Amino acid sequence: MDNQIRVKITSIDSKTRQARVNTFDTIEIRSEEFGYLKKTFHKVGEYITDSTGSTKIKIDSTKINDISVSGLNVLGGDMYYPGHLKNGQEVNIEVKFIEK
Numbered sequence: 695m696d697n698q699i700r701v702k703i704t705s706i707d708s709k710t711r712q713a714r715v716n717t718f719d720t721i722e723i724r725s726e727e728f729g730y731l732k733k734t735f736h737k738v739g740e741y742i743t744d745s746t747g748s749t750k751i752k753i754d755s756t757k758i759n760d761i762s763v764s765g766l767n768v769l770g771g772d773m774y775y776p777g778h779l780k781n782g783q784e785v786n787i788e789v790k791f792i793e794k
Contacts (some may be wrong), residue, residue: 697756702758703741704748705763706771713720713747718787719765723748726758735760748784753793755779763787 704719705714722741724735735758741749753759755776762771770789779785 697753699755699779699783700750700752701759701779701782702750702784703743703763704746704749704786705743705765705770706747706786706788707786712721714743714765714789715747715766716745716766717743717747718745719743719763721751721787722762722764723751723753724760724762725754731776732757755778755781761785761787763789765789767792773775792794 696721705719707714720740722740723738727734727736727740741751743749757776759774767791768791772787
């Protein structure tokens with residue numbers, strides 16, 4: 695596809711502001727679709743971060759993309775609108791610890 699761009703997503707600890715190395719967090723990508731009467735977001739893919747706390751993926755740059763990061767007692771995410779992400783861009787997603 696011509697609209698596919700490659701981005702690097704890194705899981706960042708909200709307290710230390712450092713990459714979450716060797717945690718192997720799950721990154722879920724959801725992309726905008728139009729359903730009956732309202733927008734929906736369907737799951738495009740699920741990826742695991744490598745030992746550096748990041749992963750490289752391809753996404754459609756013409757759609758709204760919801761990027762979520764989850765791991766052991768952590769959660770984070772952000773939404774990116776068409777034109778916001780550029781090919782080769784690095785995206786940092788800050789995760790916060792979930793209190794039990």
